[in-house]
Amino acid sequence: MTSATSAFPLDAAFFERSALEVAADLVGVGLEVAGVGGVIVETEAYLPDDPASHSFGGQSLRNRSMFGPPGVAYVYRSYGIHWCLNFVCLPASAVLIRALAPQSGIDTMRRRRGGVADRLLCSGPGRLCQALAIDGTSDGLPLTTAPFRLTSHGEQIPLLVGPRIGITKAADLPWRFGLQGSLFLSRRF
Numbered sequence: 298m299t300s301a302t303s304a305f306p307l308d309a310a311f312f313e314r315s316a317l318e319v320a321a322d323l324v325g326v327g328l329e330v331a332g333v334g335g336v337i338v339e340t341e342a343y344l345p346d347d348p349a350s351h352s353f354g355g356q357s358l359r360n361r362s363m364f365g366p367p368g369v370a371y372v373y374r375s376y377g378i379h380w381c382l383n384f385v386c387l388p389a390s391a392v393l394i395r396a397l398a399p400q401s402g403i404d405t406m407r408r409r410r411g412g413v414a415d416r417l418l419c420s421g422p423g424r425l426c427q428a429l430a431i432d433g434t435s436d437g438l439p440l441t442t443a444p445f446r447l448t449s450h451g452e453q454i455p456l457l458v459g460p461r462i463g464i465t466k467a468a469d470l471p472w473r474f475g476l477q478g479s480l481f482l483s484r485r486f
Contacts, residue, residue, distance in 0.1 A: 304448040309368035309441055316342040316390035321474045323384070323392060325454035330429040331444040333402030335419060337394060338476040339483055341461045345389035349466040356389075362437045363391050370445070372426075372436040379423025380432050384440055395473070396420050398481040399428070421483040457486040 304327060312319055320342035328334045343350035356364045362371040363385055371383040371391050383391040397419035399406055406418045406428040419425040426432070440447055455477035460469050462484055475482050 304450055307441065307447040307449055309366070309439070311447075312367035312384060312386050312440070314386060316344055316386040316392050317472060319384065319386045320392040320472065321456060321458075323394070324456055324474050324476050325449070325452065327400075327446070327448040328394070328397060329401060329446040330431060330435075332446075333405050333429055334446070335397040335400040335481075336476075337396075338398050338479040338481050339394075339396035340474050341393040341395055342472040342474075343383075343391050343393065347467055347470070349461065349464045349468070349470075350390070363389055365437065368440050370431075370435050370438050370440055372431060372433055374433065375423065380426035381422040382426055382429075382431050382435070393422060394425060395422050396475075396479075396481050396483045397425055397428075398476075398479060416480055420481050424483075459486040 307326065320340040323337050323340050326337050328337050359373060360371070362369055365385060367386050369385045371385050373381055375381050382394045384394065385391050399415060399418045403415065409430060410418050410424065410428050417424060419428045438445065457475040457477050458471050459473050460471055461473045475486055
């Protein structure tokens with residue numbers, strides 16, 4: 298995604314809002330980790346009173362980053378297999394980053410992902426984390442400093458909105474957001 302306007306970095310104040318607002322506004326934002334990344338094309342929101350949220354049952358060792366300040370990474374392992382990257386918003390709420398359109402460090406992503414098709418490099422939370430080399434050591438890190446780099450062009454993005462996927466509780470809530478027309482979504486809306 299390109300724009301005639303300059304990109305500007307996101308600050309911690311961007312995350313001091315409802316995860317629903319942040320999830321929608323993150324679509325179209327650039328995300329790089331140590332110079333490797335692309336444009337966020339799919340997100341999901343999780344709120345404190347949401348039975349599908351990791352914070353729903355209260356704070357634990359696993360989810361403690363969700364209860365920290367806005368603008369930090371919450372990284373967890375899903376089903377003991379895949380890492381998942383979330384951005385903490387208001388306390389006990391977060392946005393799952395589901396997919397990126399790769400733009401920088403594509404050769405590095407290909408190597409990390411074993412040479413899969415470019416469309417599948419970051420299409421899904423586990424694939425995205427593997428391509429960006431995100432693991433548990435990223436949990437709790439601020440999103441506003443290295444290795445993270447988040448930038449926006451401030452432009453309106455044509456959004457798709459639908460129910461979240463891969464969950465059983467509160468699966469009908471329309472809290473999944475995607476970039477209309479993107480080939481890099483984890484699953485069609």
